[in-house]
Amino acid sequence: MRVGAHTSIAGGAYNAVDEQxxxxxxxxxxxxxxxxxxxxxxIDDDEAERFRDLTDENGVGPWVIHSSYLVNLCTPKDDLREKSIDSMQKEVDAADKLDVEYVNVHLGAHTGAGVDGGLDNAASALDELDIPDGVTVLVESDAGSGTKLGGEFEHLAEVLDRSSQDLEICVDTAHAFAAGYDLSTVEGVNETVAEFDEVVGLDKLACIHLNDSKHECGTNKDEHAHVGEGEIGVEGMQTILTHEALADVPFVLETPTEDGKSFAWNIERARELAGAE
Incomplete structure (x- = not known):
């Protein structure tokens, strides 16, 4: 079972490995x-080499680089589009340097371009990237508030279909739940996994952001909770973690650090619910 957390590169990218x-x-x-x-x-050459060495020595992987929050692939604004493409190019180049397999990005908001226009903008922006061999861009599911795209599996499928790049998907459980996919029960998880497979394809699911939700299903509110302690709850989280179709998908936590519970607590909790303890 592959499970880990979002860790810091403060003081050097290699520190993220030790923290993990x-x-x-x-x-x-x-x-x-x-x-x-x-x-x-x-990221300088020595820093990158140390990150790669520590990753290999400790058997940690896969790693994901999460792109800047400012990136908006769906935007109709030329200046923001160019900045987003430039930022993403630097992220995939950094991933190549670090031997990181994935770069994760949100589609962003269409801000008036409409759903179809926004999806076209995102696909064409991604097509402008020169993605190194060994690096894959992951499009992340969204909570779906306002004009943000990615809240519906159909949005994800359309971008994969419209882009000439070999893209894959990261599903955030808190985002999917907020967008209206009920992950709180065995039946709900099974239905959601089946719908994802039908609309996108499980072969395109490369990573899961394992986050519980502080808000109810369908509220479009993106606020993460500790594993098993939010509205998705123990039954939902346990079903996700033990689902046969998700057995080979890495789980990455972006849970809060509050109530005396750290990433270590959440990782242990995830392993416990998965029966891996």
Whole structure:
């Protein structure tokens, strides 16, 4: 079972590996720079080599780089589109340097372009990337508030279909739940997995962000909770973690650090619910 958390590269990208091992994780996610600003990853050769070596030594992987929060692939605005493409190119290049397999990105908001226009914008923006061999861009599911796209599995399928790139998908459980996919029961999880397979294809599911939700199903509110302690709850989380169709998919946690519960607590909780303890 591959389960880990989002860890920090503060002081050097290699520190994310040590932090992951400390939490008990064996896969994980990082930002290559502060996600709230337009910034280059700026990872030097020695730092990258140490990250790769520590990853190999500790058997941690796959890793995911999460793109900047400012990236908006769906935008109709030329300046934001160009900044988003430039930022994504630097992310996939950083992933190549670090031997990180995936770069994860939200589609963003169409802000008036309409669903169809926004999906076309996203697909064509992704098509402008020169993605290195060994790196795959993951399109992440969204909570679906406002004009943000990715809340419906159909949005994800359309971008994969419209783009010439070999893209895959990351489903965030809290986002999917907020978007209206009921993951709180055995039946709900089974139906959601079956719908994803029919609409997108389970062969395109490369990663799951394992987050519980502080808000009810269909509220479009994106706020994460500890594993098993939110509205998805123990039954839903346990069903996701033990679902036969998801057995080979890595789980990456973006759970909060509050109530005295850390990433280590959530990783242990996930393993416990999966029967891996």
């Amino acid at each position: 091992v400390e939490y008990g994780g064996n896969c994980g996610q990082i930002f290559s720079h502060s996600p709230q600003v337009w910034q280059d990853p700026n």
